[in-house]
Amino acid sequence: MPRPRRGRRGRSTTAALTACSALVAGAALTGCGAGRDPGVFTVLNSSTDASYHGWDAATLKRCSAELGLTIEQQSVPAAQVMQKSLRMASSKSLPDVIQFDASEMPTFAEAGGLVDLRSLDLSTKDIPKGIVDFGSYKGTYYGAARTVNTLALFYNKDILKKAGLDVPTTWDEMRQSAKKLTRGSQYGIALSAGGAEDGVFQFAPFMWSNGGDETDLAGPKVAGALDYWKGLIKDRSLSRSTVNWTQADVNDQFMAGNAAMMINGPWQVETLNTKKNLHWGIAQIPVPNTGDASVGPLGGAVLTVPKTEDTGRQKTAAKIIRCMSSEREQITYARNSWMVPANEKAAATWRKEVPELDALADQVATARSRTAKVGARWSSVSLALQSAFQSALTGQSSEAALKKAQSRATSGN
């Protein structure tokens, strides 16, 4: 084993390994500056569910043909749309259209990531003011909704009929009916007070119909709404498990016959209809006193154009949105998803087709957007509120819990 040979081998391996390391480092550091294909446009959405993905694919196929483009659909889980979009923004690879949940849109708009749709000649003609506001942030219209949804009271027709009860319209009626309908393993009502956006979405109609407001969580009206929920639990008409339920869990409970009524949204209808012997009805969410307006939360997604360098592509993106939110596409989408078309004319046509969802359409007409007042701060308010109603439902007093929530919501960013 003479030294010179070892030395030689050492050097050549050194060279090879150094080159290799440099290559690895180089590959990792090279940015991802992929060029855009001029004829191909992308829409980022959260339609990971097979049926939604299929409906959107069909819509995009029709729009591709109409506009003479290739439109590709990219779907990521709903919770990841924001993170994915932010990452794409920093690597300058934003898609042409992003479908955001309307409660997230203000965050992206606040960061300066969206283009004013009116500046791209998208009109808001025939769209009710509430829905324009729903897609707006600080007065600028950033998001076009295809369909919107809200919450309503779903009830099991057979159970109510057997008990000889009418569909409740006020809080008192609902509490009484729920109490009467609770027997054995069956609860009177199911709703979600889960520790995520689901729970806050469900609390909103109670808070708002009672005159409460997300800007003042410590106010007596919010506490009143929370006390109403506490009352339902105290009566044992509402399961204590409610704090651990998502809206999908609530639907499962209702379908399994464990609840006579539930608060839920139209996106559950497809699942509800899979159980043929379940006869369900739908009504507006009861209000504190007869004559009060039932104010539900507006839910749904909006189509937005993210700010890219290429204004030419932005114009085409607006055309894609115009096609996707055209009356024809809105009605098709509404028929599939059981949600309410955003456009007034489309909504009127749709109403005639599905008279059983009339109550839902009415509820949408008075519904309110969660972010209209607090904008991008909604996520802080929502987190504080979740913690508050969960504390209150598991023992704390509503006032104390909400007072803490208010200070948390305002001290946070």
Added chain:
Amino acid sequence: MSTTTATAPAVQRTAVQKRTDPARARRRRRLGQWGFIAPAVVFMLLFFGYPLVRNVVMSFQDFSPSTFFDGKSPFNGADNWSKVFHDDLFGKALWHTIVFTIGSLIGQFGIGLALAAFFTKRFPLNGFLRSLILLPWLVPMVVSGIVWRRILDQDTGVLNSFAEVIGLGGHTPWLTSPGMALFSVIMVNIWIGIPFNMVILYGGLQEIPKELYEASSLDGASAWRTFRSITLPLLKPVITVVLVLGFMSTVKILDLILALTDGGPADSTQTLGTLTYQNSFVQLDFGAGAVVGNVLILISAVFAVFYLRANRSEGK
């Protein structure tokens, strides 16, 4: 230069070469050694060093969604830190993390060791039962979480129905009472962690020479004495590994809690992991998320130092 070395026959040693070659060769050898280390160093710096430093820097920056657009993340001193430390949720989450980690480790290790000792005995179906116990390990964490959430449901869960049948109440609010939820989450995590502990400890027990046990039984040692004087000392390296790995995977828990309780009810199962997630990915306040992340790293680092010291004293 290279030609000389290349053409110089290996056996030929002139006086000149003898003087110059060792130094040069040593240099080359060192370079060669560095060449082998370089890829690992580059990898570590790129994938561990950079994110770590970045995370520390980020905790002193105002890093918000707009940063992704304009690339601006101005330094804001200790603002993020004071904000996180002033939030009562942080103290709660830290406490929950400690309780969760210690509780899980004691349970997983205790039951794992007992089962490992049990399976060293020969009995029918030993192999079959041992592989059956591995099941929780094979199930993805999120699936376990969702299944357990159903099992632990207060009204319709299997566990409460079973308790009712055997006359043990049946209305335990496993996941729905703030006083109970953390306990339930720990129980589920113990269930998940038993197979890992059992497999590694079982392997360690197999390594202990049988003669030692024979000798101790000849000396009339009691079972407890045998365990303390033979099993435990010889198993110590394995125990250290099990506990360190267990600690690392437990202290950062996130997925299980998200699937089981989402941190609720009323934040009673928030841990440092869920708090980081909530700050960074729900509130999109990446600076605050980085602060909690750093605390988590610090805890792991302190533990890692203890581990290294324990190992060093063992090596001596």
